[in-house]
Amino acid sequence: MNSEHRTPRRVVITGLGVVTSIGTGAAEFLSGLRTGRSGVKPITSFDTAGYAHANGCEIDDFDPAEWIENIDPDELGRASQFSVAAARMAVTDAGMEHEELRRRRVLVSVGTTDGESHDLDTLMGRQLEAGPESLDPGVARRSAAGLLSSSVVRELELTDVEAVTIPTACAAGNYAIGSGYDAIRAGEVEAALSGGADAVCRKTFTGFYRLGTIAPEVSQPFDTDRKGILTGEGAGILFMESLDSALARGARIYAEVLGYGLNCDAHHAVAPDRDSLAACIEVAHRNAGVKPGDIDFISAHGTGTKANDVTEAGAIRQVFPDPPPTVSVKSMLGHTMGAASALASAACALSITEGFIPPTINHRQTDPECGLDPVPNEARTADVRIVQNNALAFAGNNAVLILGRYEGPEPVGSAGRPAAGQGAA
Amino acid sequence: MTSAATLDAAGPAGSGPGSTGELVFSAWSAVSPFGTGAEAYSAGLRxxxxAVGxxxxxxxxxxxxxxxxVDGFSAAAALGKKGTRTMxxxxxxxxxxxxxxLERCGSSLLERPERVGLVLGTGSGSVQSIMDFTRDSLTxxxxxxxxPARFPNTVMNRAAGQSAIWHGIKGxxxxxxxxxxTGLLALGYAARLHRGGHCDRVLCGAAEEFSVQRAWLEWHAAEEAARPPLGEGGAAWLLEPGDEARAAGREPLARLLTTRFRAYHRPQDAGPALTECVRGALAEAGVSGGAVRLVAPLGAPGEEYAVLRALPAGSDPEWIRCRPLLGDASAAATGFQLAAVLAAAGDGRPAAGELSLVTGIDRDGTVGCAVLAR
Structure with a gap:
């Protein structure tokens, strides 16, 4: 049996690929975060007749052909188009040569809530009109959730690669990034393209609408007058590699992944659980070797529903005697479902690199029941060393990711990791 | 990519001894066209x-x-009326x-429910649930x-999440x-999760349903020449360190040596990619292909030849071909294959020290395998 012991590698983020309603590409996304841009507009991707209100955060200027070179975009559903475009962007942003990447062993992990449910909506529309015999084979073929990750492999022509789609709903981005981190940390792969993707669809909009959780106009996380979510879309893919690898190629390091924590409420199909989320935050801190006082800001799940925000704020106050600023980028991006925590991770990485905290926009009055500083409406300049990114999903799937600034050989956490495994740099 | 290397550090949340040591399969079960439970599955294979009808x-x-x-299966029949109306x-x-x-694992398994993980492969969830919901909106x-009670069914983490809620699994x-x-990827993910220290033991498997809507999508998506009857069901197994399995009175059935995946970009490269994948897996596990005595392939064209190419000349392993027996179970297919290898292990095949392979070639350009040792 092969059971050699390996020194854990440190894991860094060196490339960002983002497709969002407030900007595509790291530079545009950064500018959107800094200026508190809003992606809200009326939904056009399906017929919204009959709904009293139907705002969302769609991407109306996305041309897949601009980003995707090796696949006919018509062979991809909209979510896969986003994930493939974001993956290619992340590789380019990392300054990684494609030939070099093809020589490496790679993990591609893409989280999602709905896969290609936008295509499933389309197929059902066709089925109602003309019967199931008449469904478009191409659309049927591209509607499988596995394609969100395997299409990245196809576009980048990777061969020594594991492609996995992680449909753990609205926490899926953090799950995917976490798995990429574990794989690099253990030396199983030499690079990971990890994140999440989703496209706006009738099915999910309708479900949230029926639950009374779609906001009529804008998303107002942690505000007294918050009225719910706006469904959004996009993709965030991080290029991750070991610190050794990044240093050897002189790559720009956005942030170091310090660790993450997962747990499951095992309690309710849709309602979050405060104590369980608090426990997940504590697991993440322990895994990352940080203490509550180390966290410079929290990127909250912050959906803007009554239930989420008060439960999440309660969990944060349970762990943090004096909570740091706690923001929700969903105020700008809407709720991009499986992409949400991946895009929030990209935002956290940029905050660390650029020294600012993104704002929570559309904010008038903080709900005293939440009792947090949401950095209202305007970005704040700050020395950001360690950030916590929360994600929650239906069925009580929690995932909390901790990112830190790379400052040289020693990790930035105060508690420190176990003594072994620090010598990588 | 899941060789049994362990990390020097205790790993994240290194509160348990679970983050070191090789992983074994110490229990399994299946709900399949052969019936409910491991015995029915083993008997069906024998x-x-x-079971295609x-x-x-x-x-x-x-x-x-x-x-x-799965003959006669329904949520209410299998689980009772309470809590299953919209399942x-x-x-x-x-x-x-x-x-x-869980029944085969024994009641002590969930003594620390927050340290038990659950990793479940389900493809696109239930396309029937998803598309029915859209139909109701359109009509x-x-x-x-x-x-609204059916909305969670349309979110793809429903099956795993509801399994956790039903059984109280909090990791x-x-x-x-x-x-x-899917089943092989779930296995690889689960082993990685465990190795990362995120749980002490992990329940892992895959499930797929037969539905009219899935049938139509599969029919349209498949090449005309490749439309085998569809199958359905679930298979799941427990992965844990061998010493802990023995301490809990669960005799290891097989050891997980590694999982490995590769990709191909032209149809004619699928077989060679799998050959390379199996060779890589055996090399990574530090074992000889000559010890492979049992193979459970998916059933893709050229797959068995590709596997044999990775083994020494003259290799003559036993083949367990699940698809002709159970139908094309899509997301559950490689899960059923793993269960078949575990069923054979329960029957004492192959002999101690010998190897089994589970393999697959996906139409979307990926291949994968798992290497198990008795």
């Missing part, structure tokens, strides 16, 4: 009689005339499969007059999708 065209109007159904078929199959597995008096809870390779 008889080698196909004629579909009732009234209940299942659609393009297929035959399928491998869809794939969720019920998952909850039942995990329940069968109702108002587009939002849908049944990491992850849903995996990857076409026919």
């Amino acid at each position: 008889s080698a009689t196909s 004629a579909l009732d065209p009234e209940a299942y109007p659609g393009p297929y005339e035959r399928a491998g159904l 869809d078929r794939v969720t019920a199959l998952a909850v039942s499969t995990v329940g069968e597995l 109702g008096d108002r587009p939002y007059l849908v049944d 990491p809870n992850t849903t995996i999708a990857g076409g026919w390779l």
Whole structure:
């Protein structure tokens, strides 16, 4: 049996690929975060007749052909188009040569809530009109959730690669990034393209609408007058590699992944659980070797529903005697479902690199029941060393990711990791 | 990519001894067209009689005339009426499969529920649930007059999440999708999760439902020449360190040496990619292909030849071919293959020290395998 012991590698983020309603590409996304841009507009991707209100955060200027070179975009559903475009962007942003990447062993992990449910909506529309015999084979073929990750492999022509789609709903981005981190940390792969993707669809909009959780106009996380979510879309893919690898190629390091924590409420199909989320935050801190006082800001799940925000704020106050600023980028991006925590991770990485905290926009009055500083409406300049990114999903799937600034050989956490495994740099 | 290397550091949340040591399969079960439970599955494989039968065209109007159904299965019949009114078929199959597995694990398994993970592969979830929900929106008096209790069925983590809720499993809870390779990918993910220290032991498996809607999508998506009858069901197993399995009175059935995946970009490269994948896996595990005595392939064209090419000349392993017996179980297919290898292990095959392989070639350009040792 092969059971050699390996020194854990440190894991860094060196490339960002983002497709969002407030900007595509790291530079545009950064500018959107800094200026508190809003992606809200009326939904056009399906017929919204009959709904009293139907705002969302769609991407109306996305041309897949601009980003995707090796696949006919018509062979991809909209979510896969986003994930493939974001993956290619992340590789380019990392300054990684494609030939070099093809020589490496790679993990591609893409989280999602709905896969290609936008295509499933389309197929059902066709089925109602003309019967199931008449469904478009191409659309049927591209509607499988596995394609969100395997299409990245196809576009980048990777061969020594594991492609996995992680449909753990609205926490899926953090799950995917976490798995990429574990794989690099253990030396199983030499690079990971990890994140999440989703496209706006009738099915999910309708479900949230029926639950009374779609906001009529804008998303107002942690505000007294918050009225719910706006469904959004996009993709965030991080290029991750070991610190050794990044240093050897002189790559720009956005942030170091310090660790993450997962747990499951095992309690309710849709309602979050405060104590369980608090426990997940504590697991993440322990895994990352940080203490509550180390966290410079929290990127909250912050959906803007009554239930989420008060439960999440309660969990944060349970762990943090004096909570740091706690923001929700969903105020700008809407709720991009499986992409949400991946895009929030990209935002956290940029905050660390650029020294600012993104704002929570559309904010008038903080709900005293939440009792947090949401950095209202305007970005704040700050020395950001360690950030916590929360994600929650239906069925009580929690995932909390901790990112830190790379400052040289020693990790930035105060508690420190176990003594072994620090010598990588 | 899941060789049994361990990390020097205790790893994240290194509160348990689970983050070191090799992983073993110490329990398994299945809910399949052979019936409910591991015994039914083992017996079905032994008889080698196909469980694929004629579909009732009234209940299942659609393009297929035959399928491998879990006979008589329904959420209420399997789990009782309470809590199953709106539970869809794939969720019920998952909850039942995990329940069968837990029964075989013994009651002490969930003494620390937050340290037990659950990793479940389910493809696109239930396309029937998803598309029915959209249909109700498109055909109702108002587009939002849908049944809110059925909304969670349309979110792809439903089966894994509901299994955790039903059985009280509070560790990491992850849903995996990857076409026919879903079961192998779930296994690889689960081993990585464990190695990362995120749980002490992990329940892992895959589930798929037969539905009219899935049948239509599969029919349209498949090449005309490749439309085998569909199958359904669930398979699940427990992964834990060998010493802990023995301490808990669970005799290891097999050791997980590694999982490995590769990709191909032209149809003719699928076989060579799998050959390379199996060779790589054996090399990574530090074992000889000559010790491979059992192979459970998916059933893709050229797959068996590709596997043999990775083994020494003259290799003559036993083949367990699940697809002809159970139908094409899509997301559950490689899960069923793993269960078949575990069933054989329970029957003492192959001999101690010898190897088994589970392999697959997906139509979307990926291949994968797992290497197990007795």
